Amino acid sequence: MEGLIASAIGILTASGIYLMLQRRMLAVIVGLSILSYAVNLFLFAMGRLAIDKPPVLQPGVTDYSDPLPQALVLTAIVIAFGMTALIVVLGLRAYLETGSDTVDVADSQMVRDFSPGRPDEKTQSGRGPT
Template sequence: MEILLAFVIGFLFMAATYLLLSKSLLRIIIGTGLLSHGAHLLILTMGGLGGEAPPVLTDGARDFADPLPQALILTAIVISFGVTAFFLVLAYRTYQDLGTDDLSLLKGSDELE
């Protein structure tokens, strides 16, 4: 299972890098979302996928899931949703004011008007 998740994580990082290098603001936002999902899966995989029992210590529990990676991922998911929502509002306002989401057109000019 870890090998399959390693390929999925690699694919997510590859797609996120491709999208982050594009000139469209919306693609960059999607790329940051994919990058955060890849990081979440990486943390989960590195924490170990084993464990049959829930992370509650009782008498006789031997093979239980580690709760620390799950708590870290849950916190990271909430933060990434907030950041993505902020990026989407920022991109919408930029498109509303300037009429484009192309980063090469958003650079501005050095000449004074």
């Protein structure tokens, strides 16, 4: 079982990293979520791999499984879920506003607004297809 879990984590991490190194946003997002699966599995494995053992004290039982990593994984899953939702929306908005789905920032997009003035008109247009 150790070998199976270890290679699963390894393959997930490798695919995640490969996808994160791509230029397009969607690939990066998928890569990030695959990496988070690898991390969750890894956290599980850190509680030692045990089958059919109770996590809570019971009379007459000597071997327990560790409940803490499971609680950690739960928290990590919730956070990763929220973050993935956020970055998906962010990527989508960036695509709709700029018309490109690459990760890099083009010079023409680097128009910023500052304190007293109103935001630049150019940045307000171009909402993209609706």
